[in-house]
Amino acid sequence: MGVGIDDVARRAGVSTATVSRALRGLPEVREETRQRVLRAAAELNYAPSPSASSLASGRTRTIGLLTASFSRWFNRSVVEGAERTLRAAGFDVLLHAFDFLADGTRAPIDMTTLRQRVDGVLVLGIPLSDDERETLDRLGVPVVFVGTGPPDRVRVRTDDAACSRLAIDHLVGLGHTRIAQIGAALPHDERWSAASRRADAAARRLERAGIPADPSLVEHGDYTQAGGREAAARLLERHPDLTALYVYSDEMAFGALEELRGRGLDVPGDVSVIGVDGHELGDLIGLTSVVQDAVGQGESGATLLLEMITGQAVASDVRFPVSLVVRRSTAAARGQEALSADRDPAVTP
Amino acid sequence: MGVGIDDVARRAGVSTATVSRALRGLPEVREETRQRVLRAAAELNYAPSPSASSLASGRTRTIGLLTASFSRWFNRSVVEGAERTLRAAGFDVLLHAFDFLADGTRAPIDMTTLRQRVDGVLVLGIPLSDDERETLDRLGVPVVFVGTGPPDRVRVRTDDAACSRLAIDHLVGLGHTRIAQIGAALPHDERWSAASRRADAAARRLERAGIPADPSLVEHGDYTQAGGREAAARLLERHPDLTALYVYSDEMAFGALEELRGRGLDVPGDVSVIGVDGHELGDLIGLTSVVQDAVGQGESGATLLLEMITGQAVASDVRFPVSLVVRRSTAAARGQEALSADRDPAVTP
């Protein structure tokens, strides 16, 4: 069934080898011959079989996209950017989404399913175990990490230090001293995750402001709204007197807002909340946030991967800038009202 | 390079044919032989080459997922459910996302890239042109439509009539008569899109309530927040006196809320708003909504597709139920306060 390369060859009056060369745009074909082949292919509505092509060439024109679930804004935004870039370059995208359990763990990823299937792999927001990294390496294809990744690999990420700096300095500038955080529990690779970089940077900024470190002021969520809500509940239980919350993602921050509202606490009257991401609904909800360009990180990661596939040398550590967008969810700590005289007095979202 | 099927055969002391049969779990292999093969394969860390396997068998164990962009909640939720189901069945997912332009149009989809690449196709929320449907058919693989699809195809969808019935009856029950709608402009297949089904059903319910049809009370968005906001602006420009808004997706409804707030209008004091979907943030924002199970629709579509691939007869039209969740964004029309005496008086989200 189906029309094959030799049908085209026969019709164009050339060999299959020439058809293959002409269709792939190789330079050693006379222009007139190429046109003849192109016409014959079009007339027969010919399209090469990807399996046969892969088998013979060893290339697949396919990229594996390993990502944590779309329930997280960052992941789906990165996927959007990466998919678009890869498709524009003629690559297909094989999607592997992984669900994390509530405690931050997940089932181990079986990389062997990708063997011989992809020309490269993009890993989004999933810290991999050493074992997983090793089997990934054994695939023998380029790998790019987006969002979180070991320092010796090609990676694209948010400037996490700047992230925490902007957030903490903003809160400190408003007079807050009882500042709690909602980060992320991650089973693997903790030192190189975005969450741990943010935690480290936050600790430094707090110290710099003369605020003593207190581990009990740090809780962990799973980057979902529900997880953020639960983490906020645990914090408020332990520290009813906290006045500010630095949350590592907008979605977790939304969950925290729900919890605060549920407890009858006013935002920002009683508690200021700042998130990270730049979620589309941040404006409507009035959430102050450190925003980043996630789609751009996807595009960038895809571009790097494509360059590696064509054998180019690439920058190994691309860092994306962040910026602060102040909305209604943060305000001066009690007793510091003067500082915020010019701010919108509107209350909870 | 790499270990092949004959390495395994040699090690297990059998032929390559037996290795192939044993590894695929075919019944005609003696159990003892199978174990020997399995052990040899494991020891050599063997995995069959997908390209070679596809080339020889004609099967790919891959599903094509055609979807409109993840910017829409429905799409990403369906993808989540479908991906999980397909992976659990041992199928890979090839992701093709398509961006719609603001006017509801998009670049034509080139289905030929899927030829010989997939065993089936899942189409999510993209109305296809006749031409696209035809080339899709020529792929010769089963196709399932989720969210929107022609009546003669296997499809999974929301009960759109119930959707509009719940929404309109809710608003009518609150005493509203100037009810505007934000639907979706779709370039192809308009008669069979979810939006047109909802529009038809809404018109019927309004008529039933004695409210005359007025096309100028219907606007179109692109299912994004920004599109919803713009559509709301156009409606309010034309009909400053409208008191209720039935929006075909929560995200567009969020955009409408932004526009209303921007104009200093109170929700639900001046205008009631009801959306559709069951977006995670509906609760925090206080949006009344007709909720549906999008993840379930993804799972269902994937299951149907898998059944079709194995040659089973399947239900051709699966309809998912919807239900109404009332929150703060809807209230009695002015002059009807008595009806809502028991409702939360809270104002704009």
Place this chain on the structure above:
DNA sequence: TTGTACGCGTTATCAG
């Protein structure tokens, strides 16, 4: 139940 041998549709090598 197992083995043999051919075919799947390209690409790449090497001559010409």
Place this chain on the structure above:
DNA sequence: CTGATAACGCGTACAA
């Protein structure tokens, strides 16, 4: 610049 032909690695009739 073009053609002949050998891989590529596995599935599957057919034979045993």
